[in-house]
Amino acid sequence: MVFAKKVKKIYCLSVLSLFSFVSLSQTLTVGFIDFPPHIALHEEYKDSPLYQYINKVFLQANFKVVYVKLPRERAFTELIKGRVDVLMPTSIPSNHETVRKLSVPLFHTVPGLCFKKENYIPILSATHRFEKLNIGVPAGSQVVAALTGSQANLIPLKGEDVTSRGVELTQRGRLDAFYHPSPVKVYHQENPLYKEVACSYFHGYSTPIYIAITNTMSKETFTAINKIFQKAMLEEPYEYYFAMRK
Amino acid sequence: MTLSNIKKVALKVFCILSASIYLISFNVHANDAHMKSLINDITKMYMSSMVYVFKSQQIINGKNIDKKELLGKRFIDNIKQTYLAKYKEEFPKEDHFAKTVLLQAMVEVMDDNKALLYDDEIGFKGIIPATFAFQLSAKLSTKGVGLKIKFTRTAGQIRNKLNRPDSWESSVMKKIQNTPQIYYDENALLNGKPAIRQFTPLPMAHYCLACHGVPDNNPLNAGKKRSEWSNIDITGFEMENWTIDDFGGGVSISIEKSVLE
Numbered sequence: 001m002v003f004a005k006k007v008k009k010i011y012c013l014s015v016l017s018l019f020s021f022v023s024l025s026q027t028l029t030v031g032f033i034d035f036p037p038h039i040a041l042h043e044e045y046k047d048s049p050l051y052q053y054i055n056k057v058f059l060q061a062n063f064k065v066v067y068v069k070l071p072r073e074r075a076f077t078e079l080i081k082g083r084v085d086v087l088m089p090t091s092i093p094s095n096h097e098t099v100r101k102l103s104v105p106l107f108h109t110v111p112g113l114c115f116k117k118e119n120y121i122p123i124l125s126a127t128h129r130f131e132k133l134n135i136g137v138p139a140g141s142q143v144v145a146a147l148t149g150s151q152a153n154l155i156p157l158k159g160e161d162v163t164s165r166g167v168e169l170t171q172r173g174r175l176d177a178f179y180h181p182s183p184v185k186v187y188h189q190e191n192p193l194y195k196e197v198a199c200s201y202f203h204g205y206s207t208p209i210y211i212a213i214t215n216t217m218s219k220e221t222f223t224a225i226n227k228i229f230q231k232a233m234l235e236e237p238y239e240y241y242f243a244m245r246k
Numbered sequence: 247m248t249l250s251n252i253k254k255v256a257l258k259v260f261c262i263l264s265a266s267i268y269l270i271s272f273n274v275h276a277n278d279a280h281m282k283s284l285i286n287d288i289t290k291m292y293m294s295s296m297v298y299v300f301k302s303q304q305i306i307n308g309k310n311i312d313k314k315e316l317l318g319k320r321f322i323d324n325i326k327q328t329y330l331a332k333y334k335e336e337f338p339k340e341d342h343f344a345k346t347v348l349l350q351a352m353v354e355v356m357d358d359n360k361a362l363l364y365d366d367e368i369g370f371k372g373i374i375p376a377t378f379a380f381q382l383s384a385k386l387s388t389k390g391v392g393l394k395i396k397f398t399r400t401a402g403q404i405r406n407k408l409n410r411p412d413s414w415e416s417s418v419m420k421k422i423q424n425t426p427q428i429y430y431d432e433n434a435l436l437n438g439k440p441a442i443r444q445f446t447p448l449p450m451a452h453y454c455l456a457c458h459g460v461p462d463n464n465p466l467n468a469g470k471k472r473s474e475w476s477n478i479d480i481t482g483f484e485m486e487n488w489t490i491d492d493f494g495g496g497v498s499i500s501i502e503k504s505v506l507e
Contacts, residue, residue, distance in 0.1 A: 104390075105388075108388045110358075110384075117365075117367040117368060118367075120368050121482065122362075122368070122370060122371055122372025122373075122481070123372045123377055123481050123482065125380075125405060125406035125407070125408070125409075126405075126481060126482040126483055128482075129482050146407075184358075184361075187361050187362075188360075188361050189360070189361055189364060194361065194365075198362065198365055198367070198368050199361075200362075200372065201358075203377075203380055203381050203384045203408075204380070204384045204406075204408040204409075206384065206388055208388070237350060237389075239350075239354045240350040240353060240354055242354075242357065243317075243318065243353045243354045243356070243357030244318055244319075244353065
C-alpha cells in the first residue's frame with residue numbers, strides 16, 4: 001500500500017517536472033503573419049493585441065520566446081522546415097499535412113463585401129439586393145453560397161494585391177462591391193482604407209484561425225503548448241480579450 | 247438466523263432502499279429545477295440584449311455620438327439594467343460557464359461591429375434586434391461549448407435562410423403556435439449528444455412591425471403620401487404584413503447535458 005502511494009507520488013512529480021522542464025528549457029521561435037487589426041507588422045507589432053495576449057501566455061508558462069515577422073508567402077515554408085516552431089494567425093489549408101495546429105482556434109473570421117460608402121448594404125442575407133451588381137471576387141478564391149447563389153455578376157480580380165485593386169475599382173464605380181474573406185483586415189479604424197469603403201459580413205459563414213505548429217516539434221512540447229493555450233483560452237478567450245482592450 | 251432477525255434485516259434493507267430512492271428522486275428533481283432555471287436565465291439574458299439593441303437604435307445609427315455604451319463592460323451593464331426593467335428582478339448571477347460564455351459573446355459581437363458603429367458616413371447600420379441575435383448565435387456556434395441559441399420562426403417566414411428552424415423547432419412551433427407557451431424538452435439531442443432544449447415563444451412587439459408589419463408601420467413612409475408608400479423596409483426586405491396578434495417566433499435554446507454537469 002505504502003509502496004503504491006510512493007510510486008504514485010513519484011509518477012506525479014515526474015509528470016510535473018517534465019512539463020516544467022519542457023517549458024523552462026525550451027526556446028520557441030514564434031512567427032507572426034500580418035493580420036490587422038490583430039497583429040499589424042508594418043507598425044510596432046509589440047503593441048498589437050495578439051502579440052500581447054500570446055506573449056503573456058508563453059511568459060506565464062516560462063517559455064523563452066523569440067518572435068519573428070514573416071511574409072505570408074514564406075511563412076509556411078519556414079514552419080515546414082522547422083525554422084519557426086509556431087506560426088500565427090493562420091487558417092490551415094486542408095492539404096497541409098506537414099504542419100499541425102493547436103486544438104482550439106485563436107479566433108474566427110467572417111467573409112463579407114466591401115462597398116463604396118454611399119452604396120452600402122448592411123444586411124447581406126438580403127441577397128435579392130445583389131441582383132445585377134458587379135462584385136469583384138479574388139480569382140480562385142472560395143466564395144460563400146449566399147453570393148454564388150445570388151443574381152450578382154461575379155468578376156474575378158487578378159493580381160498580387162487584390163484588395164487594393166478591389167478598393168480602386170469600387171471607388172471608380174467599375175465594381176459595386178468586392179468580396180473579401182476577412183473584411184476586418186480592411187475595415188477597421190486604424191486602416192486608412194476605412195475612409196474609402198464600408199464592409200458588411202456574411203454572418204454564419206466563419207473560418208477558424210489557428211496557431212500552427214511545426215511537425216518537427218516534439219510531442220511533449222506540443223502537448224505542453226496545447227495545454228497552456230487551452231487553459232488561457234478558457235480563462236479569457238482571445239476574442240474577448242481583443243474586444244475588451246482599451 | 248431466527249425469523250425475527252430476518253425480519254429486522256429485511257426492514258433495514260427496505261428502509262435503506264426507500265431512503266436511496268427518495269434521495270435519488272430528490273436529486274433528479276433538484277437537477278431538473280437547476281437546468282430549467284439556467285435555461286430560463288439564458289433566455290431572458292438573450293432577450294434583454296435584443297431589447298437593449300432595439301432601444302439603442304439612435305445611438306447605433308447616430309452620427310458624432312459616443313458609442314461607448316454599446317461596447318465592453320458598459321454594454322453588459324446596460325443589458326443588466328434592461329433586464330431589471332423588463333423582468334423586475336435582479337440580473338442572474340454569473341454562476342455557470344454557459345452564462346459567462348454568453349456575456350462574453352455579446353461583448354465580442356458588438357466589438358465586431360465597432361468599425362461600423364463609428365463610421366459616420368453610414369446612416370443605417372443594420373444592427374437591429376434580429377441581426378444582433380443572429381450574430382450572437384453565429385458567434386456562440388464557433389465556441390464549441392455545447393450551447394446553441396437561436397431567434398427563429400416558422401420556416402416559410404424566415405428572411406435569413408441560415409436561421410431556418412430545425413425539425414425539433416418546427417414541430418414545437420406547430421404545437422404551440424395557437425396557444426403560445428414555453429416548451430421544455432429534457433430528452434432532446436444537440437450535435438448528436440443528449441441535450442436539453444427549450445423554446446420560448448415571443449409575443450409580437452410593436453417594434454417588430456416596423457419591418458415585418460404593413461406599409462403603414464414602415465418608418466420610411468412617415469410623412470409621405472400614401473401613393474408614395476413602399477412595402478420595402480429599411481433593411482431592404484419586403485414587409486410581411488404581420489399584425490400585433492401574429493405569432494412572433496421565439497427563442498430556441500439548446501444545451502448539451504455534459505455542459506450542465
